[in-house]
Structures are given as C-alpha cells and as structure tokens.
Amino acid sequence: MTDIAADAISAAPAAKAERTTVLSVRQLTWRKFLRNKLAVVGLIILVIMYLSALLAGFIAPYGDRETHGQFARQAPHGLNFFDETGAFHPVPFVYGLKRTLDPKTFQQVTTIVPEQKYPLQLFVKGQPYSILGLIKSDIRLFGVEAPGKLFIFGTDTKGRDVFSRILYGAQVSLTVGLVGVALSLLIGVSMGLITGYFGGWFDNVVQRVIEMTMAFPQIPLWLALAALIPPTWSSAQVYFAISIVLSVLTWGSLARQVRAMVLSLKTSDFVRAAKYSNASTARVMVKHLLPSTMSHVLVIATLTIPSMILGETALSFLGLGIKPPMTSWGLLLNEAQSVQVIIELPWLLIPAIFVVLTIISFNFVGDGMRDAADPFSR
Amino acid sequence: MTALLEVRGVKKSFSLSSGIFGKTTGEVRALDDVSFTVPAGSTVGLVGESGCGKSTMGHTIMGGLQADAGEIIFNDPELGQVDLVKADKYVRHKTRLNMQMIFQDPNSSLNPRMTLLDLIGEPLLINRVLKGKALEDRVAQLLEQVGLSTRYMRRYPHALSGGQRQRVVIARALALNPRLVVADEPISALDVSIQAQTLNLMKDLQAERQLTYLFVAHDLGVVNHFTDTTVVMYLGRVVETGPTKAMFQRPLHPYSEALIASVPRIGAHKSGTKRAAVGEVPSAANPPSGCHFHPRCPYAQDICRATVPDLRTVGDRSVRCHFADELNLAGIDSPAVPPIPSVASISESGL
Known part of the structure; x- marks a missing residue:
C-alpha cells in the first residue's frame, strides 16, 4: 500500500508519471482483502455454493420433488472405482440396488446387486428443470442410467435424494x-x-x-x-x-x-x-x-x-x-x-x-x- | 481601501448542558463583542492561543455557525453590502460564491473517496457554473495555478503528499473565483519545509487574483511575514488590532507582547522568554473577572481585576487595556529587557 502511494508521489518526473497507475480506494481495498488467505478461501467456497444453488437443476441428479418410493430411507450409496474382484474402473460406477423385506424384523433391507454396474455418465437426461425461469432443459450434469440410482447423500423418509x-x-x-x-x-x-x-x-x-x-x-x-x-x-x-x-x-x-x-x-x-x-x-x-x-x-x-x-x-x-x-x-x-x-x-x-x-x-x-x-x- | 468584510460586535456562545434533560449549566462565550475590519486586497491575521475563538470566528463568517448578536457586513460585488448574520439562504448562497475557506488539515478536508477532479470541481458543479468538458478544463487550469500536474486530475488525495493535498484544498477554494478567502491555520498541519512553499503560493495567488485573506493562525512568526493587519484575540475578545509591522515593533497590549516574546528565535537563548505569558489559558466557561488576561498579566493592577477595559482607539490601532498609554512594551526587535519588576506580584497572586 505504502509503496504504491510513495510511487505516486515520487512520480513527479514526467516520464515516470506516465507509467504510474493510480489505484482507486476500491482497488486498494481489494488488494488488501486478497492478502487474507482465509477470507479468500471463504469467498471461493461461497462463490461455489451460490453458483451451485443457481445451477441446482443442472447439477442435481434428481429433481427436488422426485421420489424414489421403493428406495426410501436409503443410506448414502457412493461411487466405486474398484469392483468386488478388485479390478479398477477408470469411470466410477454404482451398484444396482435391490429391496427385500426381512422376514424376521419386517424391515426393508437394501442389498447390493454386484452383477449390476451403472457407470457414471455426464449430461444425462433427467427431469426437466429451469434456471431462473430462463433456461429450460432436461440435461443434468451427471447421473446413471435407469434403473440405476445415484444417492450420494442417501434418501429421506419419502425416498427423495438428499444431495439434490x-x-x-x-x-x-x-x-x-x-x-x-x-x-x-x-x-x-x-x-x-x-x-x-x-x-x-x-x-x-x-x-x-x-x-x-x-x-x-x-x-x-x-x-x-x-x-x-x-x-x-x-x-x-x-x-x-x-x-x-x-x-x-x-x-x-x-x-x-x-x-x-x-x-x-x-x-x-x-x-x-x-x-x-x-x-x-x-x-x-x-x-x-x-x-x-x-x-x-x-x-x-x-x-x-x-x-x-x-x-x-x-x-x-x-x-x-x-x-x-x-x-x-x-x-x-x-x-x-x-x-x-x-x-x-x-x-x-x-x-x-x-x-x-x-x-x-x-x-x-x-x-x-x-x-x-x-x-x-x- | 474599502472594507470587504466588517465584523461588528459579534457574539457567539455555546451552552453547556448536562443530565438527561439537557439542563443548561453554563455557557462558553466563544466570541464576545468581536469587531475588526478586513480591507479589500489585504491580508488580515487573526491570532491567539487555541480556544480563543479564532476558528469560531472563521466558521461564523462562513455561515457554519450562527452568531448570536452583532453584524458581519460583507461587500458582495453583486448584492452590495449585506449583513451575513441576518442573511437568508439566498444571500448566503450568493455570497459564498465570493468567500471560500481553506482548512487546517488537508487530510480531513478532502473526501478520500473523490478524485481531484471531483474535489476541485465540486463547487463549480454544485453552483452550476460549469460542467462536463469545460469543468475539466477549468480544474486543469486550477491545478496548474497551484503548481500541480494536470495528470493528477483523476487521482485520489491519498496518492499525494501533505503539501500537494493542501494545494488541492487551495485550488478548490479558488475554483469559484472568490474575493475573500478565510484560511483557517492553512499551514499548521504541514511540514516546515512545505509551509514556506504554501505561503508563497498563497502570496502569488493573492497578487494574481487580488484576493483578500483572513488568515487565522497561532504562529506569530508567520503572521508577521504574511499579514498586513493583525487582530489579537484572547478568550473570545479582541485585545488588540493594528498594522502588523507597528504591532510587532511595539505591542500595546501585554498579551500581544507575551505572544511576540514567545516566538522562538534561533540564537535567542534567554532574551524574550521572560516576557512570555505564564500559566494556562483560563477556561472559557469560567473566564476571569475584569480584564480576562489579568491573572497572567505581569502589569495587572486592581482595576484590571474589577473592570473590563473597552477597546480603545490609539492612532491607527485599537487596544483593550487600561494601561495601554502607560506601558512601554517590548516588540520583536527590541533588545533583551531587564526582568519585569512586578514578576513577584504574580507569584503572590497565586498562580
């Protein structure tokens, strides 16, 4: 800060003054803000958050009211790079899910179906959405092919995807x-x-x-x-x-x-x-x-x-x-x-x-x- | 020389209040019957210790404060003679085109969020004198006149040095081409090396534009060199006015003598200091009886404690002292004087 001000003052000789750029108060403030690393990290996180909120329809694999009735109360169900045999898959995949009723407890139990593998895909067709009512589309950033399901953060009691x-x-x-x-x-x-x-x-x-x-x-x-x-x-x-x-x-x-x-x-x-x-x-x-x-x-x-x-x-x-x-x-x-x-x-x-x-x-x-x-x- | 500004018997007091109901518990007489004249084209110095009301006088003239009583007659080129104390909004606005103020501290009198163009151009813009390109040209011209490069036009005050900033303040004050400039201690916030530059600039501008300065200061050395007439104030009262040269040669009021004696001089180790005023300036909320200066005055007599002296005319000067005719006071060039005989009486009076 001081060196900038000092520059501007010592810039009286004509030749040098031409090259001196003068910073406005706003620019000075911005420079000082950038020095605070935590604040910059916070700002980046906020920018990402607000952007993803704006583009929620595009980023979320499912609509906010889209229910998956049979998969209610599903625990987070993530992406895998290695299958049951230990083989590496460059494109991550999710296993298929099967719901059965436990005959003893009468509770729904989800089991993984190892034979069904649904690789992660970009730009899949999903429920239609609109961004700010301006852009209407049904292309979502990522997802898996039906009947595969992608519940990164699980589902709620009504079977809605928590991440979305x-x-x-x-x-x-x-x-x-x-x-x-x-x-x-x-x-x-x-x-x-x-x-x-x-x-x-x-x-x-x-x-x-x-x-x-x-x-x-x-x-x-x-x-x-x-x-x-x-x-x-x-x-x-x-x-x-x-x-x-x-x-x-x-x-x-x-x-x-x-x-x-x-x-x-x-x-x-x-x-x-x-x-x-x-x-x-x-x-x-x-x-x-x-x-x-x-x-x-x-x-x-x-x-x-x-x-x-x-x-x-x-x-x-x-x-x-x-x-x-x-x-x-x-x-x-x-x-x-x-x-x-x-x-x-x-x-x-x-x-x-x-x-x-x-x-x-x-x-x-x-x-x-x-x-x-x-x-x-x- | 006709008077551009004439201050007659101006009074201004501030009430002191305390408690939640704002009960008035006292008042400070910041200005008590102040009178002086500012001839057109001259420089009048208004001097005194801090708290004597000299800045209050400046702001009262500018309309920032409303005088309680008295008259401030301004000789406006368009409106003729107008009394600023009774002036309505129209007259105020009109006369302000011809009177501007230079502030003490350029760091606080320039809005840090405005460029020099906005700052200097503001008076022109507000009063619808110029706008757009013509305004820019005028600001460039003003910048040149105060010795700043026109490249600074889009800079902010923080990019300038203290002396440069004060030049901006001067340029701003001159933007409307005023007749009277009230300079409120314009150099006291500056480095000593910059003070002389700034004073010379003000002198040059005065010669170029036939400016009249009311120069508020506490630095007697500067006042001696810069002003034609000096008005000495003490606790809200004028104690002596007169041509600067004569007053500095031979002051008529003991306070003027004390002020002149307190000017630091290189090589003067002991001389003069004996006559510098002793003690503190009394509180303006509770001023001494009689002559306000009597507790600090080495020549004080009983009458000084009891009666307020009038401002008397002595030749081309006026003085507020009972013994102005009798005292033979030392000025700036007088040799070292022997110790004043009545010094003992001061210590007796309990200071």
Whole structure:
C-alpha cells in the first residue's frame, strides 16, 4: 500500500508519471482483502455454493420433488472405482440396488446387486428443470442410467435424494439472508443517515424503537411474527415475508452504527467544505456521508448474513418458516427432529454441514472485509 | 481601501448542558463583542492561543455557525453590502460564491473517496457554473495555478503528499473565483519545509487574483511575514488590532507582547522568554473577572481585576487595556529587557 502511494508521489518526473497507475480506494481495498488467505478461501467456497444453488437443476441428479418410493430411507450409496474382484474402473460406477423385506424384523433391507454396474455418465437426461425461469432443459450434469440410482447423500423418509434437495434448498437458504440483509440495509442505512444528520425528536423516537426491538427475546419475536404469515400465502410470498421478519431485528443495529458514523462525519472538515460550497443536504448525504459509511456497512452486512441464514434455518426447523413444497436447509433438518430418525437415518443431518460451512465462510469473508475496509491503515 | 468584510460586535456562545434533560449549566462565550475590519486586497491575521475563538470566528463568517448578536457586513460585488448574520439562504448562497475557506488539515478536508477532479470541481458543479468538458478544463487550469500536474486530475488525495493535498484544498477554494478567502491555520498541519512553499503560493495567488485573506493562525512568526493587519484575540475578545509591522515593533497590549516574546528565535537563548505569558489559558466557561488576561498579566493592577477595559482607539490601532498609554512594551526587535519588576506580584497572586 505504502509503496504504491510513495510511487505516486515520487512520480513527479514526467516520464515516470506516465507509467504510474493510480489505484482507486476500491482497488486498494481489494488488494488488501486478497492478502487474507482465509477470507479468500471463504469467498471461493461461497462463490461455489451460490453458483451451485443457481445451477441446482443442472447439477442435481434428481429433481427436488422426485421420489424414489421403493428406495426410501436409503443410506448414502457412493461411487466405486474398484469392483468386488478388485479390478479398477477408470469411470466410477454404482451398484444396482435391490429391496427385500426381512422376514424376521419386517424391515426393508437394501442389498447390493454386484452383477449390476451403472457407470457414471455426464449430461444425462433427467427431469426437466429451469434456471431462473430462463433456461429450460432436461440435461443434468451427471447421473446413471435407469434403473440405476445415484444417492450420494442417501434418501429421506419419502425416498427423495438428499444431495439434490440440499442443492435446491440452498436456493432458499442462501438467498433469504441476502434479501433480508438488503432490506435491513435499506431501512438501516436510510434511518441511520436521517437520524444521525438531523437528530431531534425523530432521532429520539427511532432510537427508542430500536432499543425495544433489541430488548425483545429474538426467537419468540421471530416466532410471533412468523405466525402472523397467513397459511394461504404462496411459497414466494412466504419467502419474502420470512426475509422481512429476519430484517426486522437487524436493521436497528445497522441504523445505530450508521448514525454513529454520521454523527462524527457531519462535523468533519470535508462535509463543512461541501456545505461552504453551497452543497445541498441531499448532496452532502449521498455524495459525502453515504460513501464514507459504505465500507463499514458492507462489512456489517456480510457479518449479518450468517445470522439471517441461521434465523431462517431455525424458523424452518421449527416449522414456522419456509413451507413445503419449497425446500430450505432448515426444512431438510426439520425431518431430522426426532432422536429415532437421527439414529436410523444420520445422513439427514448432512444439510447441517452445509449450514456450518456457509456460516464459517461468511464470517471469514466478513473478517477479511473488515480488515480491508480501511485500506490506508496498516 | 474599502472594507470587504466588517465584523461588528459579534457574539457567539455555546451552552453547556448536562443530565438527561439537557439542563443548561453554563455557557462558553466563544466570541464576545468581536469587531475588526478586513480591507479589500489585504491580508488580515487573526491570532491567539487555541480556544480563543479564532476558528469560531472563521466558521461564523462562513455561515457554519450562527452568531448570536452583532453584524458581519460583507461587500458582495453583486448584492452590495449585506449583513451575513441576518442573511437568508439566498444571500448566503450568493455570497459564498465570493468567500471560500481553506482548512487546517488537508487530510480531513478532502473526501478520500473523490478524485481531484471531483474535489476541485465540486463547487463549480454544485453552483452550476460549469460542467462536463469545460469543468475539466477549468480544474486543469486550477491545478496548474497551484503548481500541480494536470495528470493528477483523476487521482485520489491519498496518492499525494501533505503539501500537494493542501494545494488541492487551495485550488478548490479558488475554483469559484472568490474575493475573500478565510484560511483557517492553512499551514499548521504541514511540514516546515512545505509551509514556506504554501505561503508563497498563497502570496502569488493573492497578487494574481487580488484576493483578500483572513488568515487565522497561532504562529506569530508567520503572521508577521504574511499579514498586513493583525487582530489579537484572547478568550473570545479582541485585545488588540493594528498594522502588523507597528504591532510587532511595539505591542500595546501585554498579551500581544507575551505572544511576540514567545516566538522562538534561533540564537535567542534567554532574551524574550521572560516576557512570555505564564500559566494556562483560563477556561472559557469560567473566564476571569475584569480584564480576562489579568491573572497572567505581569502589569495587572486592581482595576484590571474589577473592570473590563473597552477597546480603545490609539492612532491607527485599537487596544483593550487600561494601561495601554502607560506601558512601554517590548516588540520583536527590541533588545533583551531587564526582568519585569512586578514578576513577584504574580507569584503572590497565586498562580
């Protein structure tokens, strides 16, 4: 950082100055962010996660509502490179499955059929899907030829492929936090700007409201708000209602932080200088105050997304969030509520690993952003 | 020379409040009956220790603070003589085209997220003077005038040195072609080697554009070289005004003498320091009775503790001291003076 700045200063001689590239604040921030390896790893994981959520239809071998009735409660059933004789197969394959009833326990037992080998294939025909409603196709990235089945993470009690459902569930779980944060950013930043800049009775009222929402126990308030959502609403309406519920509790702390920053910035010299140049209040707010708070706000937003994802997961887990036929990670975990299920079908907890991975990645990215937010400090 | 700016009896106090109900518990008289005149084309220095109200005066003139009483008459080329204290929004906006401020610290007065083009062009853009290509040309011209390369136009302040940044601040202040420039300690945040450069630039620009400077400073050495008239302030009151040369030769107020004596001089080991003011500046929330300077004044008498002296005119100068006619105070070039006889009386008064 310093060497770049020093370069720019010492670049007074004409010839050298031509070659000096000047970095904007954004570029400096980005450079500093890249130095934090954990944050970069987190960012890569998140990018992969969001991409696979977007392309869920393409990547998942099965549709989210596609049931394989006879293979319900199937344990993860992976790919093999070596067959029963120890021979190596360059293209991995899955064994065929056969369901039989155990005459003693009357339980369904799955046995592997060694004679049936289904090699993994790319771009197989599956259930039709659409991506963002724009691209319609029935070609899926990988799969095996029917009647072979590929259940990487097993199936649930209704015989649905857990891996596919995690991908589809990510579409809701990963985005509900973004929509919620976007909402609380909108409310929090504008409230923070207005209350910080003007103060007065409006500031007082808003501060008391924020204190009240903060003093409320979080889960009961969420539950109460979620209970207000009419059961007749469509999945999309419920989705947005849930993100509003999640943002109700987070906009307050954001508004406070923006307010505190505006309080100190509004008496700063560059704001005075703008005012002495006849800048309007709107211009001072939008051109001077807002950009100065933005880096901090983005950091807070990034660190808020995980708590929103957790919030959605908690609500859905308790049955008050996303409702079937929509899927979310919380709803997937909802199936693993009883100890009985966890003992018999432990693979139903796999979605929790994805929740944890996402939260940790967001926290790493948030930490990296916090360090990079002020590129001039060392 | 006609007066471009005339400050008459300006008062400004800040109330101190405490407790959850914001009960007013006292007030700080930041400006107490301040009067001085800034002739067109000249440089007036406003000096005093920190907390004496000199920056408050600057910001009151610029309209950042509203005076409680008094008049600030500005001779606007378009509107004629207007009182800025009673000015409405229209008059304020109009007059600001002709008065701009140079801030103390270029690190805080330039928005770090704007390029030089945006920063210098902002006053022109806001006041709809220029835009687009014409704005760029004007900014390039301004950059050249303050001695910066036009290649810097799309750079951010962080890529510049402190001295270069202050040049940007000056360019910005000059963008609207103002008549009056209020310079609030424009060099005190700069390296000593850059200070002279910046002052010379300001001098050159003044000659080129017939600028008038109100130069707020605490560095007497700079004020001596840079200003035509000096206004000395102490705890919100003007204690002495007059032509800089005459005042530095022979100050009329003991505080002016103390300030001049405190200017560090190379080779002066002992001389002068005896007359530097002793003690601390009293709290402006609880100023001393009578003449504010009496607890630190080596010449103080009973009358100084009891009665506030008026600002009296003595020749082309004015002074707020009961004994201005009697005291023979030392200026900048006077030889070392023997110890002041009444020094003992200060220690008696409990300082």
